[in-house]
Every structure is written in structure tokens, then in C-alpha cells.
Amino acid sequence: EPEVTQTPSHQVTQMGQEVILRCVPISNHLYFYWYRQILGQKVEFLVSFYNNEISEKSEIFDDQFSVERPDGSNFTLKIRSTKLEDSAMYFCASSGRALGLFFGSGTQLSVL
Amino acid sequence: AQSVSQHNHHVILSEAASLELGCNYSYGGTVNLFWYVQYPGQHLQLLLKYFSGDPLVKGIKGFEAEFIKSKFSFNLRKPSVQWSDTAEYFCAVPGAGSYQLTFGKGTKLSVIP
Numbered sequence: 001e002p003e004v005t006q007t008p009s010h011q012v013t014q015m016g017q018e019v020i021l022r023c024v025p026i027s028n029h030l031y032f033y034w035y036r037q038i039l040g041q042k043v044e045f046l047v048s049f050y051n052n053e054i055s056e057k058s059e060i061f062d063d064q065f066s067v068e069r070p071d072g073s074n075f076t077l078k079i080r081s082t083k084l085e086d087s088a089m090y091f092c093a094s095s096g097r098a099l100g101l102f103f104g105s106g107t108q109l110s111v112l
Numbered sequence: 113a114q115s116v117s118q119h120n121h122h123v124i125l126s127e128a129a130s131l132e133l134g135c136n137y138s139y140g141g142t143v144n145l146f147w148y149v150q151y152p153g154q155h156l157q158l159l160l161k162y163f164s165g166d167p168l169v170k171g172i173k174g175f176e177a178e179f180i181k182s183k184f185s186f187n188l189r190k191p192s193v194q195w196s197d198t199a200e201y202f203c204a205v206p207g208a209g210s211y212q213l214t215f216g217k218g219t220k221l222s223v224i225p
Contacts (some may be wrong), residue, residue: 004151033212043156043202043215056212091155100214106116 001104002026004104006092012110013082017074021107024091032075033101034067036060045087049075082111114138114204117205125193133188133219135177137204145186146204146213147177156202162186178180198223215219 005024013019025032034046047057049067066078075094079086089108093101137145146183147159158170167179188201193198198222204213 004152045212045214048212059210093156100158100161102158103148105155 002102004092004094004102006090006104006107008107009105010108010110012112015084016081017110019079019081019082019109021092021109023075023077023104024073025075025092025094026102027073028104029094029096029102030066031055031095033095034077035091035093035103036083036088037091037106038088046077079109082109084111085105087111114205114214115159116203116214116216118201118203118219120219121217122220124222125223127195128192129223131188131190131192132145133194133201134202135186135188135216137186137203138206143179143181144206146172146178147175147186147188148177148202148204148215149199149201150218151199158225161187175200176201183190193221193223195223195225197221 004026011019013093025101030050032049037041037043044060044108045058046054047067048063052069064080087110090107091106092104095101115138117136129131137195140225145162148156150156159175160169161179162169168176170176175188175190177186179186198221202216202218203216
């Protein structure tokens with residue numbers, strides 16, 4: 001069964017450092033997403049990406065965040081200068097035409 | 113604005129008990145509704161979704177949900193829960209744009225053997 005894969009599963013970084021979270025969406029999907037879940041809180045939408053550009057983004061997705069699809073398979077989330085409050089589980093997701101999102105297993109980001 | 117509310121924060125049931133988790137939505141556009149499940153230590157998985165047609169939707173692992181338009185509800189049900197159903201359940205609706213989902217706060221289900 002096709003699945004969304006994310007690496008690494010756990011990333012530890014110092015405050016102020018840049019991190020890149022990587023995702024390989026399902027191969028025939030066209031829409032890509034990043035969500036995050038801070039411990040004990042709800043899953044929050046960050047950004048959606050379609051046709052090589054951002055289609056929607058939330059207030060959380062400020063100038064510190066960027067996304068890229070550098071090749072035909074990877075989809076990355078970059079946080080330029082991490083803050084303590086960026087610590088969360090980050091989920092990548094992809095979908096075909098409709099809204100049935102398929103999620104990856106997540107990257108747990110810990111900012112120290 | 114699109115929103116979704118889940119009534120129960122934590123539900124504790126014994127095995128074989130019946131389950132109903134509430135979800136109410138506020139959404140002005142075409143109604144698309146989703147239930148996701150997150151097992152301990154795992155990622156979100158799609159349980160079922162409603163786009164149109166029969167308001168009673170059957171999903172994986174014996175779950176079903178009924179879309180009641182007049183009540184703006186999409187409650188998740190299972191006639192007989194198992195210990196392996198212990199997880200957190202999230203109701204979701206389309207967000208402000210076309211290609212994102214807004215999740216409810218989740219309901220944690222604990223099934224006691």
C-alpha cells in the first residue's frame with residue numbers, strides 16, 4: 001500500500017538553528033501539506049502546495065517557514081531559525097484530487 | 113469561518129461496549145467530513161469520509177458515521193469496541209481554503225479489556 005514517508009522521525013536542534021524536514025508523498029498525488037501538532041493540542045494546518053507553489057498557508061506559516069519540492073519526489077519544510085515554540089510533531093500529507101489526506105508518520109522536532 | 117467541535121475530550125469504555133463520538137461542524141460550503149484516528153505513537157489515519165450520497169458512511173475497522181444535515185453533525189459510531197480501538201479520534205472539515213483540513217480537538221478513547 002502506498003504511503004507517505006517522513007525523515008527523520010526525530011530531530012533535535014538548538015534554538016536559532018535551521019532545520020529541514022523531509023517528506024516523500026505518495027507518487028501520483030498532486031497536493032501536499034504540512035501540519036503540526038504541539039503536544040496535547042490539536043492538529044494545525046501549516047501550508048498546502050500544488051503545482052509547484054503554495055496554494056494556502058495559515059498564520060503559523062510565517063517568514064521563518066518555507067516549503068520546497070526540489071525534485072519529483074521530495075517535499076521539504078524548512079524552518080529558518082527555530083524557536084522553542086516550534087517544538088512539535090510535524091506531519092506531511094498528500095492527496096490526489098479530493099480532500100482525503102494521507103499522512104506520514106511524522107517528525108518529532110525538539111528545539112532546545 | 114469553518115470550524116468543528118468534538119464534545120468529548122476523553123471517553124472510557126469497556127470492551128464490547130458501543131461507541132458514539134460527537135462531532136458538530138460549522139461550514140458554509142459543500143459539506144465534506146472526515147474522521148481520522150491516531151493510535152498511540154502513530155500517525156493520523158483516515159477512518160472514513162463523507163462527500164455526498166448516502167449519509168451513513170462505513171469506514172475501516174467496523175466504524176461508521178452518520179451525516180445529519182439538520183443537526184450539523186457527523187457522529188462516529190462502532191457497535192462493539194475492542195481494546196485495539198484505544199486511540200485519539202479527530203473529526204475534520206475543509207478549512208478556509210479548498211485544500212486544507214481543519215481538525216477538531218480530538219477525543220481520546222480508552223478501551224478497558
